[in-house]
Amino acid sequence: MSGTLIFQSIVLGILLGGLYALLAAGLTLYFGVMRVVMIAHSAFLILAAYLAWYFNQQTGLDPLLSLFVTVPLFFLVGVVMQRLLITRLRPATLTMMSVLLTFAIALIIEGMLGYVFTGTQRRINLSYSGASLDLFGARVAVVKLIAFGLAAVSLAALYLLLKKSRFGQALRATIQHKEAAQLTGIDTDRIAGFGFGLGLASAAIGGTALSLDSTIYPSLHWHWIGPLMAIIVVGGLGSVPGAAIAAMVLGLGQSLLQLPLGTTWAQTVFYVALFGTLAFRPQGFFGGRLAQRF
């Protein structure tokens, strides 16, 4: 195994980890504001990818432009979902029932995608699909770089939003201590709705990035939800930096293990990490107070 091959894997692993980090950040947001584990996150991811493909198919424009439609749309859907569905659940069983509810939403999305677009595998053909850059000896496809760029920019924007804006402060206060946040005059219900919207918007961005360089089909979301769930458990439920670090580490691990094991078995790194985390550190590696409760 040559050095360049390993270097190439590392670069690809980092690129993949970036996308994982963005998606895991979305999952962390839902869990933070509502204690909801959103199984449908990856279904929305695939939905966004399909919308990008359909947009490209119909208009012939670059699929990245579909972001201008899907991001606001998904944000709205997220807010509506939180206000109309999640808040209807009984507080005592919220976490458990929300898993089932979002699972049901995932099934509905998968079924509708299969019904409307059929189960045929789809792929976007772009003028720059085959292009690649030479990065210190590693050949990296341009579309992968674009996907990573999208993920990195959105993650940075999310970080700035959370750290610098008043809304971000309110959101973080809601995550940290809901009752205390209410006492300081924060409308936590509204904030929680926006948190949900932000999470779904991240799925829209991730889905568009995904559509650039991979083949999509309706049941693809099951291949994403496992790794994503593993990432948030390893990172510790509710911790954005934890999720990002875990995403990077596991993405790198998957990419490197593909060399000796092949793509299928390399997937197992997520599940090994998941069970290892549960055996030795059930609250995750970076999760603080939040994870303790679950």
Place this chain on the structure above:
Amino acid sequence: MPRGSETTAPAGGLLPARLGTPVRLIALVVGAALVLSFPLVAPNPYILSAGVVVLNYAILSTAWNFVGGFTGYISLGHAAYSGLGGYATGLLITKAGVPSFVALILAGVVVAALAVPIGIAALRVRGASFVIVSIALVLILLLVFQSWGAFTGGSNGLVVPRPFPDLLRPEHHMVFFYLYAGLIAIALLAWWAIDRSRFGMGLKAIREDEDKAQSLGTPTFTFKLIAYVVSALFTALGGGLYALWFGDLDPIFQFSILTGSYMVLMALLGGIRHLFGPLLGAFIVGTALEIFKLEFGSTQLHLVAAGVLLAVVVLFMPDGIIPAVGNLVKRFRPTESSIREVTAAELLEQNRARAAAAGQPAPPATDADAASDTKAEVKR
């Protein structure tokens, strides 16, 4: 996972206690007779095979309910155990030459043994994390059984020889219908026995408030693990029976999250706190699924229907049909008085008599010594 205490149904359920027992017995006998006579009145082999499929769902969701109903731990990945049961049965027959039904029993034992370490890992976490683990379990098994083609047949499937090669197809369905019915009866009996036992009381305490149960001296981890293993055993037996009946295993269908979610949906729809809840749910959902398959064939609409049904149940009927109907019946009865018809003195006397009959001294004034010798297991 404490559930709202306002939903803790009284033991009587639908009927007042005095009237309940004979009526329930009659209902039970009629129900059993209806089920057992189904193969005789089924108009054609297709309907009969659909009946077997529904019974397969019934045993799976009843088995699921050993964990979900008693402890409140919702496992979305129980298809892992039905799949393992099916594959263990098939592999024991094809690779080791074990006779069919011996293989079935052995497979149940093997899967139950496997469920011990998995349960130890999975039950360390609660709530959402547990659900994630259960999903991960199915995904990882799907991965392994698809990739390890040399041993499991991979995506080409594994053909399981039929246990009764001489039987015609309708007779084959009929035999398996009764085998399934027998297995369901055993599972229901086991659930009923646990429901009435001290062990069951401990499990339900875990469901209502795990921390309190633990601090009161219930060995919560051991109890959860036992319930989990029993559940895995029955699920595996159901899966193994399916392998013998259907004769062809494919990882995609055996280790499918969809199957696992059907188990949850059926149990929730019927009512997870009730003995016959999962059975009722399986009849409704299983029949609906079969009709859907006929009407819409291979389109993906059955996913949408299952999703909508699950969402409706979760949002509007989280306690299931049985309590919902029970509440409806109650509205048309004279309101119950809150006055207890037994005085405190009478109750004390009854408790003494019961304790004496069980060969134990009367309950001590304090529970301090009772609590101190039950070693509280410390989580984490």
